[in-house]
Amino acid sequence: xxxxxxxxxxxxxxxxxxxxxxxxxxxxxxxxxxxxxxxxxxxxxxxxxxxxxxxxxxxxxxxxxxxxxxxxxxxxxxxxxxxxxxxxxxxxxxxxxxxxxxxxxxxxxxxxxxxxxxxxxxxxxxxxxxxxxxxxxxxxxxxxxxxxxxxxxxxxxxxxxxxxxxxxxxxxxxxxxxxxxxxxxxxxxxxxxxxxxxxxxxxxxxxxxxxxxxxxxxxxxxxxxxxxxxxxxxxxxxxxxxxxxxxxxxxxxxxxxxxxxxxxxxxxxxxxxxxxxxxxxxxxxxxxxxxxxxxxxxxxxxxxxxxxxxxxxxxxxxxxxxxxxxxxxxxxxxxxxxxxxxxxxxxxxxxxxxxxxxxxxxxxxxxxxxxxxxxxxxxxxxxxxxxxxxxxxxxxxxxxxxxxxxxxxxxxxxxxxxxxxxxxxxxx
Amino acid sequence: xxxxxxxxxxxxxxxxxxxxxxxxxxxxxxxxxxxxxxxxxxxxxxxxxxxxxxxxxxxxxxxxxxxxxxxxxxxxxxxxxxxxxxxxxxxxxxxxxxxxxxxxxxxxxxxxxxxxxxxxxxxxxxxxxxxxxxxxxxxxxxxxxxxxxxxxxxxxxxxxxxxxxxxxxxxxxxxxx
Numbered sequence: 001x002x003x004x005x006x007x008x009x010x011x012x013x014x015x016x017x018x019x020x021x022x023x024x025x026x027x028x029x030x031x032x033x034x035x036x037x038x039x040x041x042x043x044x045x046x047x048x049x050x051x052x053x054x055x056x057x058x059x060x061x062x063x064x065x066x067x068x069x070x071x072x073x074x075x076x077x078x079x080x081x082x083x084x085x086x087x088x089x090x091x092x093x094x095x096x097x098x099x100x101x102x103x104x105x106x107x108x109x110x111x112x113x114x115x116x117x118x119x120x121x122x123x124x125x126x127x128x129x130x131x132x133x134x135x136x137x138x139x140x141x142x143x144x145x146x147x148x149x150x151x152x153x154x155x156x157x158x159x160x161x162x163x164x165x166x167x168x169x170x171x172x173x174x175x176x177x178x179x180x181x182x183x184x185x186x187x188x189x190x191x192x193x194x195x196x197x198x199x200x201x202x203x204x205x206x207x208x209x210x211x212x213x214x215x216x217x218x219x220x221x222x223x224x225x226x227x228x229x230x231x232x233x234x235x236x237x238x239x240x241x242x243x244x245x246x247x248x249x250x251x252x253x254x255x256x257x258x259x260x261x262x263x264x265x266x267x268x269x270x271x272x273x274x275x276x277x278x279x280x281x282x283x284x285x286x287x288x289x290x291x292x293x294x295x296x297x298x299x300x301x302x303x304x305x306x307x308x309x310x311x312x313x314x315x316x317x318x319x320x321x322x323x324x325x326x327x328x329x330x331x332x333x334x335x336x337x338x339x340x341x342x343x344x345x346x347x348x349x350x351x352x353x354x355x356x357x358x359x360x361x362x363x364x365x366x367x368x369x370x371x372x373x374x375x376x377x378x379x380x381x382x383x384x385x386x387x388x389x390x391x392x393x394x395x396x397x398x399x400x401x402x403x404x405x406x407x408x409x410x411x412x413x414x415x416x417x418x419x420x421x422x423x424x425x426x427x428x
Numbered sequence: 429x430x431x432x433x434x435x436x437x438x439x440x441x442x443x444x445x446x447x448x449x450x451x452x453x454x455x456x457x458x459x460x461x462x463x464x465x466x467x468x469x470x471x472x473x474x475x476x477x478x479x480x481x482x483x484x485x486x487x488x489x490x491x492x493x494x495x496x497x498x499x500x501x502x503x504x505x506x507x508x509x510x511x512x513x514x515x516x517x518x519x520x521x522x523x524x525x526x527x528x529x530x531x532x533x534x535x536x537x538x539x540x541x542x543x544x545x546x547x548x549x550x551x552x553x554x555x556x557x558x559x560x561x562x563x564x565x566x567x568x569x570x571x572x573x574x575x576x577x578x579x580x581x582x583x584x585x586x587x588x589x590x591x592x593x594x595x596x597x598x599x600x601x602x603x604x605x
Contacts, residue, residue, distance in 0.1 A: 015605065019586035024605065036500065038458045043598075065456070072456035079458070122499040122523060138501030138527035144601040152526075152587070152597070186443055187493040191522050220496060222522055284472065285443060372452035393447040393497060395470040 002260025005225055006156035006193040009133040009257070013116050021155045028115040028132075030145045032060040033101050036120030038079040040143035052087045053149030059110055060084050061093040061101050064368045065375040073375075099340030099366035102126040102308035106210065107340055109239030113228035113254040118142065118151050123308050123390065124223075125216040129209035130236070131228035131257050133193070136217060156222070157192045159184075159267045160259075163200035165274030170426025172318070173208035174310055174388065174407035176200065177215045178279050182289030184269070190220035192266055195259070200273050201226055206235040207312045214309045215390050218286040228254035278422050280386070280406040284394045292410050293428075295420040302385040303334045303415040304370045304377055304397075305408055310388035311339030311366075313346050315408040320352040322412035322423045323359045329418030334361035335377045337369045359415070373397045386414040429592055430513050432534055432559040434486025436571070437512070438551045441473050444490060445497035446524065448472065450506040452498070463506040487514045487557040489546050495524025495535075504528050514559060516569060518543050529588050532595035534559070536569065542580045546571060549578060 003011070016024040030053075037060070044050055052058055060080055068074035077094075084092035093104060102123050111117060113131035117124060120142040127134035137151060145151050161180060181188075194216045201209065209226045216224030226232075233240070233250045244250040278292040305311070305319050316338060328334050336356050338344035344366060347353050356363055370377025371389040379385055379401030388411050392403040404420060413423035422428075448471040450463055457463055468478045488494075488507070494517045495503055504527045507515070514534040528535035553573035560579075561567050568579045584592065594600040 018604070019590070022587040035455050039460075039501075042458060047598075070456070072458075076456060076458065120499060120501075122497065124499075136499035136523055138499055138504075138523060138530060140501060140530035140597050141526065144597055144605075148601055148605045150601065150605050154522075186496055187519070187521075190493065190519065217497075220493065220521060372447075374452050374455065391447070391497065393445050393470075394472045395451055396447055399470070 001264060002262035004156070004158040004259045004263040004265065005131065005195065005227065005257050006133055006158050006223070009114055009116060010156050012114065015150050022152055024150050024152050025116050027118060027145055027149050027151055028057060028112070029110060029117040030058045030142070030149070031101060031105055031117065031119035031124065032058065032080065032142070033064060033119070033121060034062045034076045034080045035064045036139050036142060038076050040139045040146060041079055041083045043143055044147060049147060050086065052089070052146050055088045055090065057149065058089050058146065059091040059105055060089055061104060062095070062098050063101050064372070066098055066365070066367050067095055069375055097341060099343070100308045100311055100368055102210070102214065103311055103339035103343070106130070107342055109236055112236065113232060114257045118145050122217045123214050125221060126210050126214040126308055128213040128216065128223045128225040129206060130232055131225060131254065133223055133225070135223050154191060157266045158195055159189050159192045159269070160195040160197060160265045162268065162270040163196065163198035163273055164270065165200065165272040166203070167200060167273060167276060168426065170409060170423055171276050171278055172407045172409060173204055173211040175276060175278050176273060177212045178281065178286070178289050178405060179276055181215060181219045181287050182279070184219050186218060186220060186285055186287045188219045189216065192221055193223045193225055194219065194221040196224060196226050202229070205314065206231055207314045210312070211309055215286070218390060227258050278407060278410050278426050280404045280410060280420060281392045282404065284392055286390070286392060286405065292406065292420060292422045295404070298404070298420040299384065299418060300332060300386045300414055300420065301383040302377065302379060303332060303411050304385055304387040304389065305335070305411050306337030306339060306369060307371045307389040308339065308368070309390045310408050311337055311343070313343045315388065316343065316347050316352050317350070319408040319412040320355040322409050322425060323416065324355050326359055326416045328360040328415050332415060332418050334359065334415045335364060335370060336361050337364045338366055340366050370397055386411045386420060429595065430532055432514050433557050435484055436487045436489055436550070436555040436557050437481060437485035438547060439471070439473060439476070439488055439490040440547060440551065442491035443493045443496055444471065446495055446500050446503045447497055449495065449503040450500065455500060455502055460505040460509050463502055464509045467506040467510050482510060486511055487516065488512055489516045489543070491543065492518050494520050496521040499523045501527045501531070504531050504533055508533060514557070516543070529591040530597040532592055534592065536582050538569070538580060538582055546580070549576070
């Protein structure tokens with residue numbers, strides 16, 4: 001019987017099956033941030049085990065609340081910082097070098113096809129865009145990962161999406177993933193890896209594939225995965241060029257991870273997305289989807305462009321294209337957060353930051369920011385935000401606030417109009 | 429192994445997410461105890477009031493996909509420091525489920541028909557739950573309200589059983605890997 005990419009990755013990383021259906025895998029990467037790692041670090045200290053399995057495989061960043069806003073968050077940052085130094089974790093990104101974890105780690109070339117990756121963060125599934133098995137875990141799993149370099153997982157079942165056709169202009173990866181979550185529901189992929197395949201995905205660049213995989217968790221998926229191909233190699237080439245004689249050789253090597261023709265899936269869902277329109281969420285679950293055209297007249301108070309979902313350079317370019325020459329509507333405040341320092345610099349060099357500033361946006365440092373109401377951009381009771389983030393749970397961006405998730409193009413159009421709107425990049 | 433069982437809190441809604449269980453703004457705590465006052469603070473459920481309904485409860489019975497959303501282990505911790513060591517549902521979000529067992533807490537998958545029956549029979553009463561192991565090694569949930577009582581079987585085996593017996597994943601992993 002053939003294997004899926006997830007099964008192949010499991011097989012090549014298997015340390016133990018202590019029980020039927022329970023697989024203990026060795027880890028290629030353990031990623032850490034300042035919110036979920038400190039409790040693990042403190043527990044290891046208490047146990048007299050202040051050590052790590054392999055400092056070269058652990059990467060750490062301060063991203064959720066940065067720079068620190070109060071003593072508590074300063075303490076969390078300090079615990080992470082001191083631990084990284086004590087344990088020789090060279091790839092630790094502090095103030096000035098830090099960015100949103102699922103944007104900065106790919107940018108540094110830390111993920112490879114076929115890797116196993118964990119982090120104490122549910123959007124770790126983002127890294128599956130590189131053909132890795134990348135899963136969010138809790139602090140205890142993270143602690144064992146740090147100490148032993150292993151993690152337990154259940155049977156890696158897979159759901160395969162075959163996405164055919166060609167996206168209309170003005171329709172983006174964010175619209176695709178929101179549509180798919182709306183289709184299968186927030187419980188539709190629980191305990192499954194979601195494979196994104198087909199010409200729609202083949203035509204996406206790595207940043208768009210990261211947007212897709214980022215929200216796999218919102219359908220309950222263990223990870224999202226895209227098959228590695230020439231685009232993956234192009235993205236990673238500066239980091240892998242000493243390992244391969246040519247890009248063709250790398251592409252051929254990475255192809256070993258692809259699904260076998262006779263692999264078995266829980267579900268295969270084929271859909272043509274040529275008629276997909278821009279969409280957004282309503283209410284308090286990411287699977288409550290409506291067309292943007294059906295949301296005309298919905299006023300917003302805030303527009304937020306950024307996050308591990310849509311804070312990358314291609315996202316900012318599209319938003320800037322929509323915003324150019326326009327200003328924020330009366331009564332609307334705009335916040336943009338380039339996801340890493342490199343993206344920020346590119347945006348400055350390309351004149352994108354100028355466009356945002358001219359439009360009247362507040363430009364923040366790279367951070368998770370308003371996404372989870374922990375640091376900046378929090379909503380007041382009764383306020384509404386059009387956001388490029390990934391969750392619209394009740395109270396997420398602020399108690400009593402409402403968040404409508406959408407693409408950067410739609411968010412930019414909404415910023416200009418003052419109500420939820422399609423961008424003029426979308427011609428219907 | 430912890431002492432499981434006690435008074436029941438019925439939460440009659442599916443897809444209760446981790447932000448509702450413990451809002452992100454409290455994740456700046458590095459102490460589990462500090463989470464205690466905030467459990468279920470943002471839960472959207474008619475008739476529910478966290479300050480009135482949470483104290484002294486030891487067991488939650490709820491609907492599908494409990495704990496969806498974030499990977500935050502703060503969600504099971506917030507339950508644990510409030511004395512709630514057991515959640516019973518038709519199914520759970522993956523990360524939340526694993527986090528519960530990693531902490532030595534019970535996340536019991538039970539058939540939908542049993543959950544429906546629990547709500548129908550006991551949902552509007554003050555109800556106690558006993559978690560019992562029978563002589564043949566099988567387990568059951570026993571719900572009691574006054575003179576009314578009913579039992580529902582469940583399996584605790586394999587990895588879940590090992591984690592409960594070891595009070596979590598760290599002890600188990602540390603001795604084996």
